[in-house]
Amino acid sequence: MKDRLTTLALAFAALALFYAFMAPKPEAVESQISLPLSTDAGEDGYAALWRWFNLQNLPVRALRQPFTRLEDRAYSPLAAGNVLFTTVPHRVVVRTDELSSLERWIERGNTLVVAAALDDTPAWALSAGESFLSSLARMTFLRFEPMQTSNGKSDGGARPSDGARILDALRGTLTPERLRIVPRGASPLLQDVRSVLAASPYPASRWKASSLDSAAVLELAQRSDPRRPENAGDAALWLRPQGNGQILVVGFASPFSNKLLGEADNGRLISNIVAWSRAAGGVIWFDDAHQGVTDFYDAKAFFRDPRLHRTILWMIALWLVFVLGWQHMRAPDDPWTPGDVTAFVRTTGEFLAGAATPQDVGRRLFENFFALIRQRLSLAPDGGPAWDLLADDARIDESDLAELKAEYARIETGERVDLVRLHNLLSRTTGKLA
Numbered sequence: 179m180k181d182r183l184t185t186l187a188l189a190f191a192a193l194a195l196f197y198a199f200m201a202p203k204p205e206a207v208e209s210q211i212s213l214p215l216s217t218d219a220g221e222d223g224y225a226a227l228w229r230w231f232n233l234q235n236l237p238v239r240a241l242r243q244p245f246t247r248l249e250d251r252a253y254s255p256l257a258a259g260n261v262l263f264t265t266v267p268h269r270v271v272v273r274t275d276e277l278s279s280l281e282r283w284i285e286r287g288n289t290l291v292v293a294a295a296l297d298d299t300p301a302w303a304l305s306a307g308e309s310f311l312s313s314l315a316r317m318t319f320l321r322f323e324p325m326q327t328s329n330g331k332s333d334g335g336a337r338p339s340d341g342a343r344i345l346d347a348l349r350g351t352l353t354p355e356r357l358r359i360v361p362r363g364a365s366p367l368l369q370d371v372r373s374v375l376a377a378s379p380y381p382a383s384r385w386k387a388s389s390l391d392s393a394a395v396l397e398l399a400q401r402s403d404p405r406r407p408e409n410a411g412d413a414a415l416w417l418r419p420q421g422n423g424q425i426l427v428v429g430f431a432s433p434f435s436n437k438l439l440g441e442a443d444n445g446r447l448i449s450n451i452v453a454w455s456r457a458a459g460g461v462i463w464f465d466d467a468h469q470g471v472t473d474f475y476d477a478k479a480f481f482r483d484p485r486l487h488r489t490i491l492w493m494i495a496l497w498l499v500f501v502l503g504w505q506h507m508r509a510p511d512d513p514w515t516p517g518d519v520t521a522f523v524r525t526t527g528e529f530l531a532g533a534a535t536p537q538d539v540g541r542r543l544f545e546n547f548f549a550l551i552r553q554r555l556s557l558a559p560d561g562g563p564a565w566d567l568l569a570d571d572a573r574i575d576e577s578d579l580a581e582l583k584a585e586y587a588r589i590e591t592g593e594r595v596d597l598v599r600l601h602n603l604l605s606r607t608t609g610k611l612a
Contacts (some may be wrong), residue, residue, distance in 0.1 A: 214265035215469055219433060223435065224436070224464060231462055244275075246275060260288045260456070262283075262289070263434075266317075267307075267314075269468065279316060280317065298432050299381065321388045322386070355381075357377070358373045358376070359414045360372070368398060368447070371450065373445050386412070548564045549580070551567055552564060552567075585599075
């Protein structure tokens with residue numbers, strides 16, 4: 179029993195060392211957080227928008243490949259008149275070659291719609307890194323900078339206390355802030371749109387956009403916040419032309435989510451965007467790839483898959499059961515047995531018999547036989563046949579000499595030789611010469 183417990187402890191120690199040094203460490207699975215995916219039915223998903231487009235018989239597809247596939251006519255048949263809907267920050271970084279392909283795709287006459295978590299902060303966007311803004315700028319050709327707030331004074335000129343500011347932040351965290359976006363003027367994109375509702379469960383900053391080049395940027399809508407008059411009038415919807423296409427950036431990520439799509443005029447806004455930018459036969463793409471859902475191999479997703487870890491645990495459990503249950507913990511004490519010399523000679527002979535032909539063995543037997551005769555007659559070794567010496571010796575019968583010559587001739591001509599009979603004949607002749 180002690181041996182088995184020791185083996186069990188050492189097995190677990192070996193597995194722990196293997197995991198520590200060799201096994202990849204998967205990232206924590208955020209299974210409770212709703213993500214902006216076409217298949218996500220949670221609060222922040224787009225399953226409702228996906229089903230709505232399908233009910234309207236609009237061609238809608240999930241993009242689970244890099245942006246480079248948009249230029250592949252086999253994957254995206256229509257060259258222009260398509261709409262790509264993506265939400266940032268991305269969970270998967272957009273590569274440089276993808277950005278080049280995306281730019282060419284837009285300039286051919288397609289529309290990129292970006293829902294950016296700038297003025298709102300959904301739960302899934304809390305893990306956004308410092309590269310969020312630079313990646314957004316490279317994709318939209320717009321520079322986003324935080325807006326300078328006032329010096330912190332209220333309308334009466336008094337600076338709020340630290341306690342009041344902490345209480346205000348806590349209230350905003352516990353109660354999601356509801357924000358409204360209103361049109362700045364007439365536009366086909368904002369037809370019949372009076373207000374768009376957004377929500378931010380966590381505090382967010384305010385941002386302003388400017389073009390990275392000389393291209394014009396239209397500010398189509400602005401924030402309307404009666405509770406925070408100082409925030410009203412900030413732009414929240416930007417339109418930038420790019421070649422024959424355009425880039426539309428919404429400063430909020432929540433208006434088209436499952437939770438808010440039916441609120442205010444959110445549905446009307448996305449309907450206007452699709453009607454204005456999509457050509458007949460154009461496809462509406464949902465960018466799922468850069469939110470972590472891909473059709474190609476993703477090593478991180480593979481190691482995050484709980485099925486992999488369950489399989490490894492089952493294999494370890496079965497291995498432990500085999501080692502501790504059926505394996506003998508100690509070899510049996512067999513008595514020592516000396517080596518069998520006869521068996522060794524037999525095995526060696528069988529090996530040589532399998533490696534040498536009968537003619538070679540027979541020729542070697544005759545060479546040894548002739549060398550032994552010359553040695554007994556004190557003659558110098560020659561290596562050739564000694565028939566004359568055997569014929570002059572009275573102890574050798576003529577029949578034995580004739581039989582020896584016949585066997586020798588068979589070996590020289592390559593005929594089949596009975597090695598056992600030859601060995602007995604040579605032994606008998608050697609015995610007569612003793």
